[in-house]
Amino acid sequence: MATSILMPKLGMTMTEGTVEEWLKQPGDTVKEGEGIVTISSDKLTSEVEAPADGILLKVIKNVSEEAEVGESIGIVGQAGEEVGEATSTFEKEKTEPTAEVQEKAVQQVENQSEGHQDMKGPQRKRRISPAARKKAKALSVDVSKVTGTGPKGRITRRDIEQVAEQQVAATTTEEQVTTKPAVHEEEAMQVQGMSAMRKSIAANMQHSLETTAQLTLHRKADITNLLVFQKKMRTEAAENNLDLKLTLTVFLARAVTLSLQAHPEVNTHLIHDQLHQFEEVHLGIATSLEEGLVVPVVKHAERLPLGSLAKQMKHVTETAREGKNANLSGATFTISNLGAQGIEYFTPILNPPESGILGVGTFVKELTLDENEQVKQITSLPLSLTFDHRVLDGAPAAEFLNTIAHYLAKPYLLLL
Structure with missing residues (x-):
């Protein structure tokens, strides 16, 4: 039976993705789990695997075309098989009208849109994807001045980003001309647009600061005994041929997990004026990439002993760095470590709707x-704990931070 290749959901906020490259062409043989197409979102570029053995029967979305999460972008099946047998999550959700009615409706809308595109002035309508419309609003881009490069002139997210980059460059050039009418060649500066990932990070961080009441507490934890304990554990692991990467962050993650269980009020999200307190600990690990920052998530950290936690943290961070389908959503609390960069204290920014983030x-x-x-x-x-003061007061936040320090000072408790 033919099987659809679906647009995956790479993050909690992702609604659409773009096809970057088809690694196989129609008629090529594919194996289940083999990379078949590369797609991108605002945050990541990821390789999508073939859902079954067979032949790539049809490419539904070509390079540079966008698709909603769960929508079919291609079909894998057996030679001679009718592609109409495959379905997608996207198609199943829209079951009210028949396929024939949908096709007629789409054709009618396309005909109307084409007609509207010939109109002049303010009455003119544009074909634009939901992701592009959202991006245009975020970047203050007038869609009436954008030329679409998608199918039948559809405005895509990339069209919006290119116009935004041109606006930034034009504004910067105008400011330079106004303030320095006689700029020498050696004084000229290089101007370039922000990447899609950088823009997404910028928007998320600004939204976080605008919508939460953030306060940061600082303190130090005595890890003298922990370093001795870490060295002993590494030796034991090596002598028993255990492939474990017992970094300081692993011990810290275990301490944070136990502390969140002792102080569940910190493991809480504020959503639409409702407090959602979690028994499970889904731990976000801030991970730096060349393009920016992502936060892969270790699910159910409370169920993982130290060794299993180390393996899972290594897996999710390496998966994120390789650009694969890392789990980037659902964290209840996040850890951000800048120790390798020589930083002592800093003020981490919350990742809403989380109420806390620990800077190391x-x-x-x-x-x-x-x-x-x-x-x-x-x-x-x-240690630097940023918390949402709408959810927590200073005293319980300080108690939580002190509990983390207690576990780090007495590392054998991390095994219990």
Whole structure:
């Protein structure tokens, strides 16, 4: 039976994707799990695998064309098979009109749209994808001034982005001419547009700051014993041929998971004035890419012992870096680590609707007094907890941060 190749959902906010490249052509043999087409969203470029063994019977969406999440972009089946047998999630959701009626309606709309495109002035209508319309609103682009490059002149998201880049370049050039009428060649600066991923990050971060009441608490955790414990665990793993990457972030993730279970009020989302408190801990791990930042998610971290947590964190972060179908949605709390960059404290920004995010800095050696007032050297880890003050007050947020520090100071508790 013929099987549809569906546009995947790469993130919580993704509604449409764009076909970037077909790795197979109609008539080519494919194997289940083999890469067949590359698609892109605002955040990622990802390879879609063949859903079954067979032959690529039909390409429904060509290169640069957009498709809604769940919509069929191609069909795999057996030689000579009728492609009409395949269905998609997108098609099943629209079951009210028959296929014949839908086809007639689409043709009628297309004919009307083509007619409208010949009109002049404000009455003129444009064919534009939902993703392009949303992008145009976000970037303040007048769609009446955009020339569509999609099928039958349809305006695509890329058309909007190109016009926005041209506007930025034109505005910058005008400002330079106004403020520096005699600019020398050696003083000229390079101007380039933002990538789609950078624009998405910028919009999300601005939305976060505009719609939440963010406050950040800072403190240090004594990880002197944790570093000794980490070294011992690594040695034990190596001697027993266990392929485990026991980084400091793994131990920290375990401490955060246990602390969220002890303080469930932090593991809460505020959605439409309703507080949603979760028993499950879905841990977001902020991961840096060359193009920007993504947050793959470790689902049900509360069920994972230390070794399993290490393997799952390695899997989701490597999958995200390779541009594959990483799980980028559903986190209940996020960890962001800038320790490798030498940063001690910073103010991480919430990823709504999450109510908390933990920033981790680079550990430092310090001198302090022990219980006998003798000087000793310890290793401290800077922690920065940003939380939504609409959901939490300062005292419970501080207690949560102190619990994390407690687990890090007594690392054997992480195994219980």
